[in-house]
Amino acid sequence: MLRSAVVVLALLFAASIGAWxxxxxxxxxxxxxxxxxxxxxxxxxxxxxxxxxxETQLDEGKLEAARITARKLLxxxxxxxxxxxxxxxxxxQQGRSKEALALYKISERxxxxxxxxxxxxxxxxxxxxxxxxxxxxxxxxxxxxxxxxAKLLPLMAQLASEPExxxxxxxxxxxxxxxxxxxxxxxxxxxxxxxxxxxxSSLRRAGGLTDAEFDEWIARLMQQGRWSEAYVRWVGTxxxxxxxxxxxxxxxxxxxxxxxxxDWRTTKVAGVxxxxxxxxxxxxxxxxxxxRWRQVPKVNVEQPLLLAxxxxxxxxxxxxxxxxxxxxxxxxxVCEGQTVPLAASERLSGTFGWRNVPMDVTIPATGCxxxxxxxxxxAPTGFAQQVSGNLWFDDVGIKPSPHSP
Amino acid sequence: MSRMSLRIAxxxxxxxxxxxxxxxxxxxxxxxxxxxxxxxxxxxxxFVTAADRKRLDEGQRVMVTEGSKATLVYDNGCRExxxxxxxxxxxxxxxxxxxxxxxxxxxxxxxTFFGIKAVPFLITSAAxxxxxxxxxxxxxxxxxxxxx
Numbered sequence: 001m002l003r004s005a006v007v008v009l010a011l012l013f014a015a016s017i018g019a020w021x022x023x024x025x026x027x028x029x030x031x032x033x034x035x036x037x038x039x040x041x042x043x044x045x046x047x048x049x050x051x052x053x054x055e056t057q058l059d060e061g062k063l064e065a066a067r068i069t070a071r072k073l074l075x076x077x078x079x080x081x082x083x084x085x086x087x088x089x090x091x092x093q094q095g096r097s098k099e100a101l102a103l104y105k106i107s108e109r110x111x112x113x114x115x116x117x118x119x120x121x122x123x124x125x126x127x128x129x130x131x132x133x134x135x136x137x138x139x140x141x142x143x144x145x146x147x148x149x150a151k152l153l154p155l156m157a158q159l160a161s162e163p164e165x166x167x168x169x170x171x172x173x174x175x176x177x178x179x180x181x182x183x184x185x186x187x188x189x190x191x192x193x194x195x196x197x198x199x200x201s202s203l204r205r206a207g208g209l210t211d212a213e214f215d216e217w218i219a220r221l222m223q224q225g226r227w228s229e230a231y232v233r234w235v236g237t238x239x240x241x242x243x244x245x246x247x248x249x250x251x252x253x254x255x256x257x258x259x260x261x262x263d264w265r266t267t268k269v270a271g272v273x274x275x276x277x278x279x280x281x282x283x284x285x286x287x288x289x290x291x292r293w294r295q296v297p298k299v300n301v302e303q304p305l306l307l308a309x310x311x312x313x314x315x316x317x318x319x320x321x322x323x324x325x326x327x328x329x330x331x332x333x334v335c336e337g338q339t340v341p342l343a344a345s346e347r348l349s350g351t352f353g354w355r356n357v358p359m360d361v362t363i364p365a366t367g368c369x370x371x372x373x374x375x376x377x378x379a380p381t382g383f384a385q386q387v388s389g390n391l392w393f394d395d396v397g398i399k400p401s402p403h404s405p
Numbered sequence: 406m407s408r409m410s411l412r413i414a415x416x417x418x419x420x421x422x423x424x425x426x427x428x429x430x431x432x433x434x435x436x437x438x439x440x441x442x443x444x445x446x447x448x449x450x451x452f453v454t455a456a457d458r459k460r461l462d463e464g465q466r467v468m469v470t471e472g473s474k475a476t477l478v479y480d481n482g483c484r485e486x487x488x489x490x491x492x493x494x495x496x497x498x499x500x501x502x503x504x505x506x507x508x509x510x511x512x513x514x515x516x517t518f519f520g521i522k523a524v525p526f527l528i529t530s531a532a533x534x535x536x537x538x539x540x541x542x543x544x545x546x547x548x549x550x551x552x553x
Binding site: 204205245 | 454472492537
């Protein structure tokens with residue numbers, strides 16, 4: 001009986017110990033982050049509490065205490081990278097930058113998801129001009145903390161104003177990170193155009209810019225009013241074998257119409273279709289517009305121009321077959337962003353063979369950085385705009401007016 | 406004395422010697438120096454590939470494509486550098502330094518010095534750190550293992 005009592009007492013004692021252990025662990029876990037001192041009262045080697053205490057001491061400027069706590073943490077959890085991060089913060093604040101950098105790198109290896117470590121490393125790389133390393137850090141952060149992407153990408157776009165950073169960024173973009181298209185969108189929207197210019201130029205030189213991305217860049221430049229820059233970048237894509245670039249590109253429609261840059265563009269206009277085909281009468285291709293008796297405000301082909309201020313003579317060969325509309329169709333040149341044409345040609349209707357249609361235009365000195373060449377229907381909106389029949393045009397060109405000063 | 410007044414005074418003095426016309430016209434002309442790549446010029450019409458040392462008049466346009474660079478050397482020795490891709494207009498006044506391309510086809514007027522380099526890294530790096538440190542309390546990392 002005595003023996004049984006001893007066994008029971010021993011079991012009760014072991015159970016009490018177990019229960020106490022459970023309670024202390026629970027209490028320590030409960031207070032580890034909110035009140036680490038209290039948690040450590042229950043378990044003085046609680047890693048989470050030690051880390052929280054070290055960070056609190058750091059925030060309070062108690063550097064030596066933070067260092068001691070961090071070392072205690074690493075004694076309990078040698079693989080806890082954040083302990084090294086606290087030591088690094090202490091070293092950094094005490095001016096021991098090389099030691100701090102080495103400790104941050106240890107923290108990075110052992111706690112790769114620690115954003116505070118990555119933030120300090122990123123800060124170092126940016127200030128040291130180690131752009132590739134900085135970009136690599138941002139790439140990791142975007143992957144491990146996607147919620148940071150919305151703010152990090154615009155900042156990255158700002159950093160790209162620095163040409164050397166942009167060059168390294170272009171190299172990173174060539175590897176097609178998952179944030180590439182979102183970043184390019186931020187880049188094109190950045191207030192400082194140098195960021196986009198530097199990065200996209202570097203990317204293009206390396207062959208890493210897709211045609212669609214390049215076209216988007218050209219379109220944004222034009223939207224920003226930077227027509228001359230859009231123009232020269234587009235010119236860079238052309239094969240100018242004769243070393244000559246006319247004011248109207250592809251005026252004879254002998255090259256495929258690309259719809260890009262300062263080439264002809266086709267637009268969707270209900271009631272008219274356009275094709276570029278051999279005429280059968282004149283040599284080479286011509287543009288053929290076919291109208292189906294619907295309201296057509298303009299023919300669905302146009303070209304942006306970059307004419308300098310001055311006087312010009314426009315010309316185009318045109319023929320028509322049963323072209324019917326209330327007021328005819330007419331060539332027009334319009335300043336970008338405006339609706340009233342600078343000049344308009346004679347009105348075309350009826351049936352006639354190939355003939356020349358001239359038009360004089362004066363580009364003003366200001367307020368007309370770029371222009372559009374279009375064929376418009378001057379009739380007011382409504383039934384009066386209905387058009388039927390066929391129209392062909394070819395040999396579209398612009399030259400300085402012979403009467404220019 | 407303003408720059409314009411000085412020019413007028415000099416021109417008047419020189420004109421009195423009978424050599425005024427020669428010097429007044431030369432001031433406005435420039436020579437194209439192709440530093441890199443290919444350059445095209447236009448006298449109002451088509452753009453044509455330009456030869457090195459081509460003489461340019463006021464109002465002519467110079468197209469600098471990507472990867473190309475050129476310098477306008479005025480007769481008075483002033484030099485304007487064309488380094489950014491764009492279309493530039495030869496102006497009567499030379500402003501030494503790096504010229505900014507015309508926004509469209511309009512005359513650029515006096516050149517804009519574009520040599521200021523943005524070095525906001527110290528400020529921007531702090532902004533980047535702030536972006537990364539602001540957020541959830543867990544700092545995006547898993548809790549450490551507990552040794553008991």
